[in-house]
Each structure stands twice: as C-alpha cells, then as structure tokens.
Amino acid sequence: MKILFLGVGEACDSRHGNCSILVHAKDTTLLLDCGFSVPHRFFHYCDDPDCLDNVWISHFHGDHFLGLPLLLLRFWEMGRTRPLQFIGQENLKEKALAALELAYPGFADKLTFSLQFTTITPGTTVTINTLHIQAAVSGHSQKNYGLLVNDNKCSLYYSGDGRATEATRRLMHGCDLALHESFTMRDSIPGHGSVESCLQLMNEENIKQLALLHMERKTRYRERETLTRLVAAHPGLLLPKEDDSLSLP
Numbered sequence: 001m002k003i004l005f006l007g008v009g010e011a012c013d014s015r016h017g018n019c020s021i022l023v024h025a026k027d028t029t030l031l032l033d034c035g036f037s038v039p040h041r042f043f044h045y046c047d048d049p050d051c052l053d054n055v056w057i058s059h060f061h062g063d064h065f066l067g068l069p070l071l072l073l074r075f076w077e078m079g080r081t082r083p084l085q086f087i088g089q090e091n092l093k094e095k096a097l098a099a100l101e102l103a104y105p106g107f108a109d110k111l112t113f114s115l116q117f118t119t120i121t122p123g124t125t126v127t128i129n130t131l132h133i134q135a136a137v138s139g140h141s142q143k144n145y146g147l148l149v150n151d152n153k154c155s156l157y158y159s160g161d162g163r164a165t166e167a168t169r170r171l172m173h174g175c176d177l178a179l180h181e182s183f184t185m186r187d188s189i190p191g192h193g194s195v196e197s198c199l200q201l202m203n204e205e206n207i208k209q210l211a212l213l214h215m216e217r218k219t220r221y222r223e224r225e226t227l228t229r230l231v232a233a234h235p236g237l238l239l240p241k242e243d244d245s246l247s248l249p
C-alpha cells in the first residue's frame, strides 16, 4: 500500500490545504476525503481520467466533502468513462448529488461515467478487490466515521475529524499506520483530537506509526519547534506535509 498526502491542513489553512490522502493499493485506488482545496492537488498528480477508483467521505463538513463537484467536473472534462465509487455514511448519495447540483446545475445528467454509492455501517466490512474497509463513529460535532483499510498485509486507519472513541480505538488497535487529526496540542476543543491524545493512542493501542493531521494552523506554526522535538523523541510519530509519501509493507 502506498500513501500520498495531498493535504494535511484544517479547513482554513491556506498553507497546507485540506486533509486528503491518496491510497494506492495493489489493485485499486482510494482517495480519503475531498474538501474544498483537494481537486487541484489531486489533478496535479493525475492526468489519466480513469486513474481513481474510490472516494471515501468521512463526513459532510466542507473541508472533507465539498471538493466533490470539482472532482467530477474535471473527470468529465478529461473524458472519464469508468464508474467512480463513493463510500461513506448514510445520505452520501443525496448529499453528493445536492452539492453537485448547487455547484453546477443540471451537470449530473451530462456525466459520461456512472457514480456508485456504497454505505458503510459500523460493525460491517465493505470489500473492494483486495481491500477490506471498516468504520466507527468518532467524537465530532457532526457524525464522522474513522476508517480502517486492510489489504491482508497491512492496515491503515484514517480518522477524518474527531476525538478517538472506544469504537475507533478498537478499529485502530495494532494498525501499521494511523492518520489522525490533532487539532490542538492538548484536548481543549470539544469534537477534536490533539497531539497529546494521539501520543497516548499510539502507545495504548500499539500503533506502529501515527501521522498528525488537520492541525489548527496557528498551533502548527507557533508550536513548530515543540513538534519537531516530539517527532524526534517518538519513533513512529510523523508530521507529514503535502506531497510526502509513505509505503507500507
């Protein structure tokens, strides 16, 4: 499994762009979240209209979801023909089509490729080729699913937004890499995680590597020296930037 960070920032971060990760598995590709700024970063890497197979949407806040209309418009402009599958919580289809209609009225009828929607429910597994996907609800202001992707060789957890819950902890336990939101240094904002709680998670849930994402932009800047020290002191703790990539065995 290969992972490319397209964006690592929170909603308003103009320097780092909205959080989004492109996952290349053996036989499929998966985009994790598609916020406002993501399509431009994504198409920086993609000039094949059929290069993407699946899009995961963790929740419906704009920095995770409202890049969809532009993603679809650009694929259409490039002449895409293959179906594109969206995976997420209930109402994903209605929300996605409503966003598309608001952005480009009538455009859904012009699409030259089909949109497929798969709803995932906590406690069940969705299988896409060799990938097995499970979800659990995190502690966020809007219902958000943390996601576990497993390809029988390695496992990747992506939090979307929100603090870890007992259910998301069970999901990420023992995973090879967790991509987790860490909005502040310590838990201080309800509905968001922190650097401190991510370090605890890494330790308590036996996570091999953990990448800090979605950090509040002023915190990221103000605390940069502390963050550099923390990363140096904790093997496996990562502070990725956009365009960084990782390979899992």
Ligand SMILES: [Zn+2]
Residues within 6 Å of the ligand: 059, 061, 140, 142, 161
């Ligand atoms: Zn959110």
Ligand SMILES: [Zn+2]
Residues within 6 Å of the ligand: 010, 011, 061, 063, 064, 161, 214
């Ligand atoms: Zn967010």
